[in-house]
Amino acid sequence: MQLTALTLAFFVGESLAQVHEAQLPFPDVTYPDAISPNPNAVSGAQTNQTSPPRYPSPWGSGAGEWAEAYKKAIEIVEQLTVQEKVNLTTGSGWQQEQCVGQTGGVPRLGIRGQCLQDSPVGVRYTDFVSLFPAGINAGATWDKRLAYERGRAMGFESRDKGVTVQLGPVAGALGRSPTSGRNWEGFSPDPYLTGKLFAESIRGIQSTGVQACAKHYVGNEQEHFRQVPESRDYGFNITQPGSSNIDDQTLHELYVWPFADAVKAGVASVMCSYDLVNNSQACQNSYLLNHVLKSELGFQGYVMSDWQATASGVPAILAGLDMTMAGDIRFGDGLSYFGPNLTIAVLNGTVPQWRLDDMAVRILAGWYLVDGHAEVPEPNFQSWTPDTFGAVHAHVGSTWGTGLVNQHVDVRREHGRLIREIGAASTVLLKNVHGTLPLNTTARLTAVFGEDAGSNSNGPNSCKNHACDTGTLATGWGSGQASSPYLISPDAAIQHEVVSRFGSYESITNNSAFTQINALARRVNDVAGICLVFSNANSGEGFANVDSNYGDRKNLTLWQGADAVIANVSATCNNTVLVIHSVGAVEIEQYKENPNITAILWAGLPGEQSGYAIADVLFGRVNPGAKLPFTMGRKRSDYGTDVLYTPNSEVPQFNFQEGVFIDYRGFDHRNVTPVYEFGFGLSYTTFEYSGLTVEKLDVADYMPATGASGPAPTYGRIDYDTSAHTFPENITRIPLYIYPWLNSTNLSQSYGAANFGNNSFIPEHSLNGSSFSYPPSSGPNGGNQGLWDILYHIRVNVTNTGPTVGDEVAQLYVALGGPYDPKVILRGFERVTIEPGKTVQVTFPLARRDLANWETEAQDWIISEHSKTVYVGSSSRDLPLSVLLK
């Protein structure tokens, strides 16, 4: 059967209703036989892989730092008509306005629509913006200050372009599988490291008046099967997006963990993801949205859908979705689950007024929270054309108006400086023998090899959405990238460096020129020069396929034929330095072992200043201090987790059987030795740890939350006269534009409501606005405040025992001690700069949450009776000091 977009959407709604009903309460999920358990996975993680119904949807209270914003929002919402409220919740449709997502406004009160724009590395789809280092590079810095500065710089650029919501940062994909396509957009598969940098990024972005959007919530751990139409285009006949099946403990301890930090940091918005979680759509999963996000974490902002991730209207809204993006059901179809459908649903009583009011208040409050309403100008760019003049409503073309659409505002300031700093600060030195690095600029001959050192001869932005791998790799592909205003290649930067001192330099960036490569390598070796080989591995978002990598990587080897170049160079050049630009782990054990490869650097995706940043490290202007934010394993099977590449069912089932044991937790648990462990990174100097001390703080006991909220407030009065909601006479209707008005005063005839059928699924308790109960772990803005109490201060002395000033990332790990706990988990880190011979004391605060497990029976964070050991050192496997907590 050939499904059209519309019937497809209809089916999704239908089967979801069934899924919701079938979920009472906590049945153990059984899986189709087609799934063969991963032999490496840890058993016992499959309990409670369910998403039980949780209604009603909690209404915001405006607690804490949100108070003022709520007050302002409520003052406005009180004055709004139904369709004005609806306007705030609904995108105007794909390519109908300037931004990738744009809501309606309230012209009557001078409130414009919001401009929601990608990406987590800069402003997508426009010019004169910076291309920042990727999230994974921010992760590799382990530097909270740099994460904040990066967020703040991106925020300024978004703001000056007229963006009110930057669609980032990213903590999902967290990085369950090393090959997953979008891991690089986030920081690290470790939830603690990600949580801290996620929060700092949010604070940075929002300090500029731009709202951040914490995404993708949650379980968005692979690209394959994230969307039905996309999967069908790739020849996979699935009926719904894949389901990430996550048990409750893993959900809390791993995947939701960083989102708690985001809520605590005051994030204005959260984006729910494409996947199903425990067989219920992430964007209408009442357990995830109503319960975990809005009750447990006390989130006061709003939830928007990923683009086309809304699978229904009424059921999704009752489950906690506040805004639909890009507004239409399928891109450009002119239909919406919100818009007029929401107006109808409110008028016919299937969405209570309090719920609509809550949606509107949350959305406006997010804007007021960051003060953006005052500070952000109107968008001065148009995502859909680089031209100065063009169609105002790109989707419907120039018949509906043309004009100045791109003002080409240069918003970059001097962010290139920060980008270079982060590029160097995120370069991990993995190997360095015979003092190879830093390089001596007076080497007789410096030779650079590899396509990854060079430029894309068609220009740095020639591949749409960066979906290719040509020349040096500075960003991954998809909606998570931005244009590069220039791209400094390693070839250009290193050549400049050598030649400015009148040295000799040659480079070969053609990876098939083996005759020339071998000849040059031999000449270098003859004069005891230096060979630098550049290599990469790319991935991105599922909508683009690069060399049969459908977003997710199909392997963990290097791209562009780099392995052959490395083999040829290192066969003759015994002083070969390998540089890797990659989205994550690659198989490099053979290079670690190879004596002719005297140094290895992982430089991630450094953005526009790539060449300068690597030159800073190679030539020793910057002493590398970065640490791997993920594990480099020998081979992909060592990870015990992987992307599901072929459907195992009509609704693909991603079974997170490994539970909390991803990345280093899995390697440690299964006793698998990595090539380079999580947290590993060398310096040009050396450090020693000493003097570990524990200070136990006097803190009040944990008080589980009890009780329930008061009744849901409503603001203003709804006019139930349907004639008040039809299209005004005097407006020009742009075709396929999503408006909030009705076609007819007869609700059942307006837009053929007879077809709605399964969009009217009303879960039990969902219309009850009298109160919602507070789960024990709950509290406003990040959960129960007791979880954030600092119980201990752990202190350690770090001494620079080498010859040069350098940065060390002191790391603290905890063994929670239970039979199902990882050997160690990261629970503290601090990047410090230390002069040679000097000692710096580092203090790690340990919060209650840091020492607790999520107890599924208590539904709360509990510090178990198992003894807790704290370890401190320079990586997850180099932990010289330890102490038992008492």
Ligand SMILES: *[C@@H]1O[C@H](CO)[C@@H](O)[C@H](O)[C@H]1NC(C)=O
């Ligand atoms: C896809 O799968 C469904 C359910 O198994 C089946 O009814 C349909 O015919 C299939 N469609 C195609 C194009 O193979």
Ligand SMILES: *[C@@H]1O[C@H](CO)[C@@H](O)[C@H](O)[C@H]1NC(C)=O
């Ligand atoms: C909804 O927003 C659109 C776009 O900003 C605007 O044209 C329309 O007038 C708004 N509708 C209402 C009821 O304010």
Ligand SMILES: *[C@@H]1O[C@H](CO)[C@@H](O)[C@H](O)[C@H]1NC(C)=O
């Ligand atoms: C309302 O939603 C239904 C799906 O529930 C959809 O079929 C219909 O087209 C929508 N109406 C409008 C006007 O978007």
Ligand SMILES: *[C@@H]1O[C@H](CO)[C@@H](O)[C@H](O)[C@H]1NC(C)=O
């Ligand atoms: C009310 O409106 C919604 C949204 O258009 C629709 O899905 C639902 O079927 C309607 N319910 C009734 C009882 O008319």
Ligand SMILES: *[C@@H]1O[C@H](CO)[C@@H](O)[C@H](O)[C@H]1NC(C)=O
């Ligand atoms: C750099 O190389 C030159 C020539 O090989 C040598 O004289 C000089 O001592 C080296 N400098 C350092 C700092 O190693």
Ligand SMILES: *[C@@H]1O[C@H](CO)[C@@H](O)[C@H](O)[C@H]1NC(C)=O
């Ligand atoms: C891995 O994938 C890359 C990119 O598609 C490709 O260039 C490379 O040849 C693949 N490796 C192997 C061993 O097939």
Ligand SMILES: *[C@@H]1O[C@H](CO)[C@@H](O)[C@H](O)[C@H]1NC(C)=O
């Ligand atoms: C290392 O390089 C030397 C030449 O300098 C060569 O003879 C040797 O075979 C190389 N070793 C490896 C493992 O490739």
Ligand SMILES: *[C@@H]1O[C@H](CO)[C@@H](O)[C@H](O)[C@H]1NC(C)=O
């Ligand atoms: C590398 O090769 C050169 C030239 O063959 C030789 O002089 C040098 O000792 C070799 N270095 C190492 C570390 O083997």
Ligand SMILES: *[C@@H]1O[C@H](CO)[C@@H](O)[C@H](O)[C@H]1NC(C)=O
């Ligand atoms: C599953 O969750 C329910 C409800 O929170 C709880 O009562 C039950 O004990 C849990 N089961 C397991 C095995 O954790």
